[in-house]
Amino acid sequence: xxxxxxxxxxxxxxxxxxxxxxxxxxxxxxxxxxxxxxxxxxxxxxxxxxxxxxxxxxxxxxxxxxxxxxxxxxxxxxxxxxxxxxxxxxxxxxxxxxxxxxxxxxxxxxxxxxxxxxxxxxxxxxxxxxxxxxxxxxxxxxxxxxxxxxxxxxxxxxxxxxxxxxxxxxxxxxxxxxxxxxxxxxxxxxxxxxxxxxxxxxxxxxxxxxxxxxxxxxxxxxxxxxxxxxxxxxxxxxxxxxxxxxxxxxxxxxxxxxxxxxxxxxxxxxxxxxxxxxxxxxxxxxxxxxxxxxxxxxxxxxxxxxxxxxxxxxxxxxxxxxxxxxxxxxxxxxxxxxxxxxxxxxxxxxxxxxxxxxxxxxxxxxxxxxxxxxxxxxxxxxxxxxxxxxxxxxxxxxxxxxxxxxxxxxxxxxxxxxxxxxxxxxxxxxxxxxxxx
Numbered sequence: 100x101x102x103x104x105x106x107x108x109x110x111x112x113x114x115x116x117x118x119x120x121x122x123x124x125x126x127x128x129x130x131x132x133x134x135x136x137x138x139x140x141x142x143x144x145x146x147x148x149x150x151x152x153x154x155x156x157x158x159x160x161x162x163x164x165x166x167x168x169x170x171x172x173x174x175x176x177x178x179x180x181x182x183x184x185x186x187x188x189x190x191x192x193x194x195x196x197x198x199x200x201x202x203x204x205x206x207x208x209x210x211x212x213x214x215x216x217x218x219x220x221x222x223x224x225x226x227x228x229x230x231x232x233x234x235x236x237x238x239x240x241x242x243x244x245x246x247x248x249x250x251x252x253x254x255x256x257x258x259x260x261x262x263x264x265x266x267x268x269x270x271x272x273x274x275x276x277x278x279x280x281x282x283x284x285x286x287x288x289x290x291x292x293x294x295x296x297x298x299x300x301x302x303x304x305x306x307x308x309x310x311x312x313x314x315x316x317x318x319x320x321x322x323x324x325x326x327x328x329x330x331x332x333x334x335x336x337x338x339x340x341x342x343x344x345x346x347x348x349x350x351x352x353x354x355x356x357x358x359x360x361x362x363x364x365x366x367x368x369x370x371x372x373x374x375x376x377x378x379x380x381x382x383x384x385x386x387x388x389x390x391x392x393x394x395x396x397x398x399x400x401x402x403x404x405x406x407x408x409x410x411x412x413x414x415x416x417x418x419x420x421x422x423x424x425x426x427x428x429x430x431x432x433x434x435x436x437x438x439x440x441x442x443x444x445x446x447x448x449x450x451x452x453x454x455x456x457x458x459x460x461x462x463x464x465x466x467x468x469x470x471x472x473x474x475x476x477x478x479x480x481x482x483x484x485x486x487x488x489x490x491x492x493x494x495x496x497x498x499x500x501x502x503x504x505x506x507x508x509x510x511x512x513x514x515x516x517x518x519x520x521x522x523x524x525x526x527x528x529x530x531x532x533x534x535x536x
Contacts, residue, residue: 179207197356238499254501302457468506
């Protein structure tokens with residue numbers, strides 16, 4: 100590599116966005132088809148829900164075909180989002196997700212969740228300060244927080260074996276105190292705590308009481324608590340007969356917005372994006388809701404490079420106010436998610452492969468550590484590649500999720516149709532059988 104780039108450019112050129120990106124490109128070139136390419140590869144690594152797009156596409160095409168584009172669309176508007184869009188987004192959030200009023204003035208939008216995370220880190224934390232994230236967690240948080248803001252990620256490990264979190268996340272105040280002490284001793288500053296509920300990759304949900312106690316701890320220590328609810332409407336029906344025995348105590352998702360409304364604190368923030376629950380990641384729309392007016396002013400002044408297309412804002416402002424359609428869509432989408440999740444969970448149970456029972460999100464977190472030749476990242480990557488080469492199924496390796504146990508992998512079950520998922524599960528079962536025999 101030449102010196103024609105800046106140090107930042109050279110680092111970016113030599114740092115792949117994802118560890119599985121090249122394998123995904125290989126998969127796209129040799130994609131499975133039941134008749135045209137029955138031995139092709141199946142990707143279960145991209146966090147997309149492709150189960151409900153045909154239904155949503157029909158409604159979107161109807162809007163774009165039948166309704167005129169307003170005069171505000173071709174011109175400049177607020178960097179944080181056009182007022183009609185912010186009103187529609189706030190309406191959608193309070194109607195379907197939060198269950199409490201959302202002031203449109205407190206909502207700002209950017210081009211996808213990645214932009215919102217990057218902007219939030221830039222505004223809330225100094226370079227070198229620390230964002231604590233319970234592990235395992237979304238690996239690309241490291242890039243989103245660090246590429247431009249230089250915020251450091253701290254993976255807070257609360258358990259070792261996946262079975263330990265079968266009932267949900269284990270994060271306690273004791274864990275937070277220990278992490279804070281370690282960060283202080285290292286000469287750094289614990290500035291942000293990031294929780295994802297439902298979680299990526301485990302599908303766990305934080306109870307409202309847990310969120311309240313964590314919020315109080317953060318407010319007292321002037322630590323910004325951000326809860327990412329990007330999967331807040333992607334909920335699994337745990338009463339489904341194929342999976343109900345996986346769950347003990349019933350736990351329903353309750354939005355962190357309730358805590359924010361109660362506490363009215365400048366240290367509490369909510370991330371959301373339309374990419375996962377609506378299955379429209381390519382539309383690139385993420386949002387921040389906060390009661391911190393300084394954050395909102397900073398966001399408006401910095402967000403011009405991350406502004407959402409006005410045409411996208413107009414289209415979605417129409418869609419997000421169609422309450423009856425969206426209620427039905429969300430309900431049907433959750434049924435599709437549950438059916439695909441149950442298919443995958445049943446298959447892993449029959450294989451005897453441990454997994455974390457999910458209550459939401461798009462993921463299954465599975466433990467294939469019995470097939471490692473040693474407990475290391477290198478062995479984990481070797482096994483990941485063997486699954487890909489031998490079974491033709493692409494998973495997300497656990498490297499980068501920040502956890503202590505090697506041999507865990509993320510499975511994205513709704514990024515393919517159910518018949519393709521069934522094919523992938525059959526291949527994984529044969530791989531497991533061959534390794535054991």
